[in-house]
Amino acid sequence: MRGRRDSKKQKVSEDQVHVSGDAEKLQRTNQSGLSQKMPVKRHTASLGKSCGVAHSGVNRKQDVAEHEEGSEGDTPGEQYGGNGFPISMNMEEINDSDWEDGSAHASKYKGSDSEAFINGITVELNPLQDFSHRKIKRRASTEDKEVAELVHKVHLLCLLARGRIIDKACDDPLIQASLLSLVPAQLLKLSEIQKLTGVSLHPLISWFHSHFKVTRLSSEEKFFPSAMAQALEAKHGTLEEIAALSVALFRAMNLTARFVSLLDVVPLKPGVDKGDLPFKGAQGKAKGIFKNPTVMIDSFNPKPVSPAQPSLCSDKNDEDSKKLKSSDATNEINGFQELKRKGDAEYEMQMEMALSATAFEVSEDAVAAKATNDSFPSPKTLGRITTGLLPSSSSQPVATAVGASKIGAPLHWAEVYCSGENSIGKWVHVDAINGLLGGEERVEAAAAACKTSLRYVVAFAGYGAKDVTRRYCRRWYRIAPHRVNTPWWDEVLAPLKELESRATGGSIKLPFTRLHQEMVVESSTKSEFVATGSILEDMELETRAFYEPLPTNQQAYRNHPLYALERWLTKYQVIHPKNPILGFCNGFPVYRRSCVQILKTKEKWMREGLQVRHNEFPAKVLKRIDKSVKEQLHEDDDSEETNSGGTIELFGKWQLEPLSLLHAVNGIVPKNDRGQVDVWSEKCLPHGTVHLKLPRIFALAKKLEIDYAPAMVGFEFRNGRSVPVYDGIVVCSEFKDILLEAYAEEKGRKETEERKRNEREVISRWYQLLSSIITRQRLNNCYGSRQPNSPGKVVTLTSGASNENLSTSQQHVELEQHIAVSVSHSTEEHDHEHMFVTVKKCSLENGSLVTKRCQCGFSVQVEEI
DNA sequence: GTGTTTGACCATCCTTTGTACACT
DNA sequence: AAGTGTACTTTGGATGGTCAAACA
Structure with missing residues (x-):
């Protein structure tokens, strides 16, 4: 079957369609009526056609199969293939027809829902099939993709800018001082700890968690520091306000802290909806980039909702709280020790939302148990409503987890640098809103449960920013395709990263190890070295990739940055060496991506100044189908399969050595079979030769009898064929100066000649011009009017009179105020030389x-244009 | 829900070394 | 006679990436 839409179109004449009046039954696929859009044949002329086509619109392949079946029978239906198509309308005609969306109006078919009777034709409607099943999906065009990428980038930049604003607000001394004034005295000792650890932060986080609540999803449109101050005063606010307050508090206590944001950006690719991303749901339906909780200006302003409310809920319903308690206890055992399936998490989330909506609470015990487990709050706790701030009726529009909800997603938190963690210190995830420490491994799952995509996690400090996504995602290979191209993102972040590094980097003295020796940037002594925290963190994030689990599906290896499967190699790739084998995926060995080598032909390597070592066997041999042979095969269909015309031998980089070029001897340039030198790059020039890229220099070399070779620098396609492109010549180095001097001399000579030639031309043309004037005057005097051209008569020249080279004439007129022209007058008394002077x-x-005008009275008028 | 296969579509890469004729 | 410029039938096949659909 021909699949191409643009295949040959065959018109079907109307009289080819045999429509029998006696209940020609044509199945329709749309129960809802013909008013819906349905494919209609572009050249539809009869009902019979349109009906048949309407049926075909669902699935052309399927229909064709049906038609083919129908046409085989002997029943009365055989004339129509059982489906209303006449046999004369062969399948190819049907398949090749063009289709377009058209509409037929239901009003015409009011008679029956399932049947329509028009002009004696019964149309049987099949209620079982529905057009709604037919997805009208179009491939995104290049333009769509570009637009989507641009929007993605712009949104990223906006969110980055937003993050910087918040970060700056976290440094506000007034806010910091106010926060410090609230902190109990015993907690202030935290700032004196030399080796800070995550555990030591716990009391402070618990205190913060018990004093500040998230009560709104989005902020009003106001200056963020003001909103933050207001939140501080009220002790409740939006996610980002409360998260920012936590960061401000840490900074106030002289801890190195960052404000971290999960940038929930619109998808990079067009048409990617929530179901398309591996993490399910960057975009809710009909949600614009300014419609999610990370918005800067958001019209959506629901009543107070706390995304996570583990510790302060009072028991209103003991029974229910017990249920929850046991539920939470279950989570303690199973819940987040392993990542939950998204469906389960979402189900639980939805259930919890429903429970929350009926305003019942979780016991403090249960939450405390969770907190002590130091785990990320389950989706059950996410989105829970704060009792103290909400009316118990809870009629507020709390979205469910399934659908548009991103409520409860971890969008903002803090990172605190704990020098006491590990031997070299560590950035610790601190989610004070949820009272969590070190929960970075659970962020991804929590975000997924709340239908928020984790693609960019950015830490802000010192008015700068740094991408720390790697810390929060377990499977980078799933995220990477949904992120903007790395060079652009790196370029954007580069200056911000520097600012961030300055604010948080600081020098750390570290014990010397072999690992460090490899990673270190600066070393001071052999026993210890100094590296910045920022660089160490970079290394930490980079090395996290090596701890990612091997993907379990083969597709994931297709473009995996670290691992490769042999089956996804391209024609010009090979695994070398084939060890180590890192594991197996469905029985196929997994290799390092770095073992994937690119193969090229000898000629291609030569262009890069490399050649294949002697006695090396090709790493891969490809069959080549020669064009001429192919054409021959095509012409001679009956011929047996012949030799396809040779092979292509490919070699890898490990089989190469530097190109050993020929030497120029006795002023003779070594040439190839065609008497030229292929100059793909300077590396390809024979030793002792130079490439002179000057126009027509070959003529000079020939004239001076210097040996040369045309320099072929590439190919271009002209008029359907490949044509070599030449640029200059290749000569022995010793002739370079001679040629260049001769070229300069020749150039000067040519310029002089050209100038002289131009001058001669000008004079010649002037002479011709004036001669013609004099000749005309003489003829007028002799044979023309009886009024001889007496002195004072004006001869007018216009541009038309000398339009061949008017500009030259004009220039001459302007430059030369006095032009002497020797004119031999036949007139009796004025046999003299005219001296023209511009008078007017x-x-x-x-x-x-x-x-x-000449003194004799003879004048000339010249129009200058 | 996830992964695999298949086919369609699209963009990009790769290929690669004239000739006849008019005019200067 | 030699050199130069230009039109000529405006490549087109292979390949890889992406996507959708069907299916397991």
Whole structure:
């Protein structure tokens, strides 16, 4: 079956369609009526056609199969293939027809829902099939993709800017001082700890968690520091306000802290909806980039909702709280020790939302148990409503987890640098809103449960920013395709990263190890070295990739940055060496991506100044189908399969050595079979030769009898064929100076000649011009009017009179105020040399009119344009 | 829900070394 | 006679990436 839409179109004449009046039954696929859009044949002329086509619109392949079946029978239906198509309308015609969306109006078919009777034709409607099942999906065009990428980038930049604003607000001394004034005295000792650890932060986080609540999803449109101050005063606010307050508090206590944001950006690819991303749901339906909780200006302003409310809920319903308690206890055992399936998490989330909506609470015990487990709050706790701030009726529009909800997603938190963690210190995830420490491994799952995509996690400090996504995602290979291209993102972040590094980097003295020796940037002594925290963190994030689990599906290896499967190699790739084998995926060995080598032909390597070592066997041999052979095969269909015309031998980089080029001897340039030198790059030039890229220099070399070779620098396609492109010549180095000097000399000589030639030309043309004037005057005197051209008569020249080289003439007129022309007058008394002087110049519309006059009275007028 | 296969579509890469004729 | 410029039938096949659909 021909699949191409643009295949040959065959018109079907109307009389080919045999429509029998006696209940020609054509199945329709749309129960809802013909008013819906349905494919209609573009050249539809009869109902019979349109009906048949309407049926075909669902699935052309399927229909064709049906038609084919129908046409085989002997029943009365055989004439129509059982489906209303006449046999004369063969399948190819049907398949090749063009289709377009058209509409037929239901009003015409009011008679029955399932049947329509028009002009004696019964149309049977099949209620079982529905057009709604037919997805009208179009491939995104290049333009769509570009637009989507641009929007993605712009949104990223906006969110980055937003993050910086918040970060700056976290440094506000007034806010910091106010926060410090609230902190109990015993907690202030935290700032004196030399080796800070995550555990030591726990009391402070618990205190913060018990004093500040998230009560709104989005902020009103106001200056963020003001909103933050207001939140501080009220002790409740939006996610980002409370998260920012936590960061401000840490900074106030002289801890190195960052404000971290999960940038929930619109998808990079067009048409990617929530179901398409591996993490399910970057975009809710009909949600614009300013419609999610990370918005800067958001019209959506629901009543107070706390995304996570583990510790302060009072028991209103003991029974229910017990249920929850046991439920939470279950989570303690199973819940987040392993990542939950998204469906389960979402189900639980939805259930919890429903429970929350009926305003019942979780016991403090249960939450405390969870907190002590130091785990990320389950989706059950996410989105829970704060009792103290909400009316118990809870009629507020709390979205469910399934659908548009991103409520409860971890969008903002803090990172605190704990020098006491590990031997070299560590950035610790601190989610004070949820009272969590070190929960970075659970962020991804929590975000997924709340239908928020984790693609960019950015830490802000010192008015700068740093991408720390790697810390929060377990499977980078699933995220990477949904992120903007790395060079652009790196470029954007580069200056911000520097600012961030300055604010948080600081020098750390570290014990010396072999690992460090490899990673260190600066070393001071052999026993210890100094590296910045920022660089160490970079290394930590980079090395996290090596701890990612091997993907379990083969597709994931297709573009995996670290691992490769042999089956996804391209024609010009090979695994070398084939060890180590890192594991197996469905029985196929997994290799390092770094073992994937690119193969090229000898000629291609030569262009890069490399050649294959002697006695190396090709790493791969490809069959080549020669074009001429192929054409021959095509012409001679009956011929047996022949030799396809040779092979292509490919070699890898490990089989190469530097190209050993020929030497120029005795002023002779070594040439190839075609008498030229292929200059793909300077590396390809034979030793002792130079490439002179000057126009027509070959003529000079020939003239001086210097050996040369045309330099072929590439190919271009002209008129359907490949044509070599030449640029200059290749000569022995010793002739370079001689040639260049000769070239300069020749150039000067040519310029002089050209100038002289031009001057001669000018004089010649002037001479011709004036001669013609004199000749005309003489003829007038002799044979023309009876009024001889007496002295004083004006001869007018216009541009038309000498339009061959008017500009030259004009220039001459302007430059030379006095032109002496020797004119031999046949007139009796005025046999003298005219001396023209410009006497008058008046402006015209398109130039000027110059009048020149000789002393004898003879004058000439010249129009200058 | 996830992964695999298949086919369609699209963009990009790769290929690669004239000739006849008019005019200067 | 030699050199130069230009039109000529405006490549087109292979390949890889992406996507959708069907299916397991």
